Amino acid sequence: METVIGIEDNDDGKLEERGVDRSNSALFSPKQISNPVVYKLVRVEGDGRLVPATDDEVMEVEDFLEYENSDMRVVADTGQSLECISIERSSSGKLRLECSEGTSEADLGKLNAKFQILQKVKQEEKLRLSSRSPVHSHVQIDSQCSADNPVIIEKVQSKTPYQEAPSIASSLNYSHSNQSGSIDQCSRPSEGVIESGSSASAVNSALTHDFSMTDGEICLDKLSVKELHELFKVTFGRETTVKDKQWLRRRIAMSLTNSCDVSATTFTVKDKKITRKCEAESSGNVSAAPVISVENMAGEGDVKYKDSCVVEDCRVDDNQVASETRLETLNTEHELGDEDQQSEERAAKRMRKPTKRYIEELSENESREYNHRSSSSNKNTGHIHVSPTSNKNTGHRHVSPTSQVRPATNALPEARTFVTRLDSLGGYGVQIPCVSRVRRSRPRKTITSLMKFHPTGMVEAAKLGNKVVRDHGSEADSVIQDKISKPSSMPVKIHQPVRPTESASDRMSKSTSESGKEKQCPVTVTTEPRQESKPKKTDTSSCTEERNIVTVPTAKGGMRRKHHRAWTLVEVMKLIEGVSRCGPGRWSEIKRLSFSSYSHRTSVDLKDKWRNLLKASFAPTPADEGMNSRKHGTAPIPEPILVRVRELAEINSQVPPNFSSSKLTTTGGTVSGDRLGYL
DNA sequence: GTTAGGG
DNA sequence: CCCTAAC
Secondary structure, eight states: OHHHHHHHHHHHHHHHHOHHHHHHHHHHHHHOOSOOOOOOOEEEOTTSOEEEOOHHHHHHHHHIIIIIOOHHHHHHHHHHHHHHHHHHHHHHHHHHHHHHHHSOHHHHHHHHHHHHHHHHHTHHHHHHHHHSHHHHHHHHHHHHHHHHHHHHHHHHHHHOSSOOSHHHHHHHHHHHHHHSTHHHHHHHHHHHHHHTHHHHHHHHHHHHHHHHHSHHHHHHHHSOHHHHHHHHHHHHSSOOOOOOHHHHHHHHHHHHHHOSSOHHHHHHHHHHTHHHHHHHHHHHHHHHSHHHHHHHHHOHHHHHHHHHHHHHHHTTSOHHHHHHHHHHHHHHHHHHOOHHHHHHHHHHHHHHHHHHHHHHHHHHHHHHHHHHHHHOHHHHHHHHHHHHHHHHHHHHHOOOOOTTHHHHOOSSHHHHHHHHHHHHHHOOOOSHHHHHHHHHHHHHHHHHHHHHHOIIIIIIHHHHHHHHHOOOHHHHHHHHHHHHHHHHHSOGGGGOOOOSSSOHHHHHHHHHHHHHHHHHHHHHHHHHHHHOOOHHHHHHHHHHHHHHOEEEEOTTSOEEEEOOOOOOHHHHHHHHHHHHHHOTTOHHHHHHHHHTTOTTOOHHHHHHHHHHHHHHHHSSOGGGHHHHHHHHTSOOOOHHHHHHHHHHHHHHHHHHHHHHHHHHSOOHHHHHHHHHHHO
């Protein structure tokens, strides 16, 4: 089970990449449990590394291939490439064994010769491997296989460089690799695969059939379905519901070849005479196929694992190297240890792998995310938030390349993928994360940017808008953020280039101060209405005021914000009243008295306004004072007010001049004027 | 800090 | 409205 599980994990990765493989693996892996057997088939994962297929997978694939000649192969072949080949070699041993069974004895003889040679060469290694008890049985099988395989192998090599069909192709490859041709095969395989996946598959299927037909099969053929089932059970340690004799035979045959321990296997083999060969050659074979045997013994999971790992590591290296590495790794493992250790290792590896992957993916995701962040504030933030969940999910399940996709989602893997993708593509807010991200990320940057660059424009505008709706600063702030967020959607850079000279700090300070003012302003506005009865203009004025805020470039280069607040009639009235009371020039006092409530009106403002009023009242057409004001549109000042201003102005004007003069010439007029003015 | 004046 | 100068 465990092994299978491990495989499944691998498969998942694989699966993601390949639809076909995945389906198979998914279906089968769970089912398979006990038998670790053939790793012949190799899957190409998204990573590009080869992963040994589970026997179930293999079985399926075989069936698949045989029956359909499939796309599978083609796909696998294409994907596999050199790496696959290397794997094949290593794994091929096992596969070959199976094949060997199928193959004729004559062929086997040839193969045996080859194997022997190889064995001699690598005897030492083999011995090590063979030393392990379990191996022996395997070895036997291997030997058989080898014996059988030769012919087939040759055919295979020539015809089909790389066979997914595990047994034969692998066996062939293996032999070649040992002797000389491994590389060649490898090279071929890729070509063959690419070019004629179908043909190759056909050949393979034929070969496989042959295998089944051969020794093993003969024995198996005689068996009834029930018997086959039993055999299957013995072989795999589990029952099967499959009634397909052929399938059963094949499977059993394969398992037999691969797995040595099973009595049944041995048994079958014996019937065929394979036993003898195995034994005789076993020593030699062992050397040749040691890895395989070991793998079987140790546990498929481990072997697969290692293989896969090795393959991954070795990918770059030539096939030969890869194969060697594998062997080495296998050997080391074997040497290291006991099954327990191996199992531990397996577990560890299993654990590791996912971890590795996970980590890698995570790192990738993160990096991607970070990159995104850096690239765009909006996306980044969103991604960031999402990433944690999405990463995990995606990491495990998705190898999918799209960087953006990953970050997006949480939740179910599939759903996630979609969501994420959507996010990445459309930036859909489907996922919460996205939304959150948008807000979070942008606001800051935007705000900052705004603050820095558009203090007046953006912020104020926002505020103004907000104010219009409601007067309170707090609300305004929230609103502002929202608004800001929207703006943020727009290219951040829009903000642009203010003057280089103007230091950001200045702007900032100004903006901040202004913002504070603005906040205050709204309040004041609200107050105004209460205090002043003058209604009509207050609202408009307030609105206009805020709208009017504009940044004006100063000569110094600093941006000064012009907060234009139109004077309301009320204000004007108050001003006049104040002037009349305190006299012109006592602006601070007037402000205190009459404009205490208006934070935004400074004494200076009062003065200025008064000045303007005087101008208006006296200037061009005294008669049209009111008109003038209107024309300007600034504030339609009612004539009575203007008149009043004029009076005051006259009085005042009279006063000062008069004052001096009054002193000089004490005229009642002045007095009266003074009185009037104060009154 | 206030006021006056210019921009 | 802002800025500056002068008080």
